Amino acid sequence: MKRLITLVVILSAITVSNINGQKMDKYYFSKTLNLPFEEASDKIKAALAEQQFGIVTEVDMHKKFIEKGIDANAKPYRLLGACNPKLAYDTVLAEENIGLFLPCKVLVKYIDENTTEIVMIDPTVVMGTLGNPELIPAAEKVTKSFKAALDKI
Incomplete structure (x- = not known):
């Protein structure tokens, strides 16, 4: 019984480590x-818009x-919900x-007066975690389009 408990604790620690230790660039690109x-x-x-x-x-x-009323000296931080209706319909x-994951998120983050970071979710990674292979074709199309948009700017 003690070995079983130890094994459960070790497996739990590995799972938590993988979730918490996941590199941030695994679910987005910027x-x-x-x-x-x-x-x-x-x-x-x-x-x-050029990517539909x-x-x-x-x-x-x-x-x-x-x-x-939150005085956090917050820097500009804009959340954009990007949607391609045809691809969204395919995923539905x-x-x-x-729909809990739609629209796809894009962040516009102020770094300083002349520097801004654009951060986009990687739908292929996120939808891949849902275990539904039918989502992957649309997710891959969105990922490809998002990367093309990011390359354009």
Whole structure:
């Protein structure tokens, strides 16, 4: 019994280590631009539009923090929800509750006055964790399009 408990503890530690120790670049990719925040935001939106993605949500988190009385000296941090309706529909057909992961997230992060980072989720990695192989073709198309948009700017 003691060996079984030890084995369970070791396996639990390995699982937690893999979850917590996962490299951050495994579920996203990013690019740092030598551009002011608003200009970088406009550029990624235009590049996504060229890839057939619309921005269906846009949240300025730093403004939300201020509105809610959080004095965190927050730097501009914008969440964009990017959506290609056809690909989104394909994923809904494959996985009814996939809407929990839609729209795909793109971050625009202020680094300094002339530097902005664009961070995009890697749908292939995220959807791959769901265990539904029917999601992978659409996820790979989104990943390819996101990388093309990032390369464009």
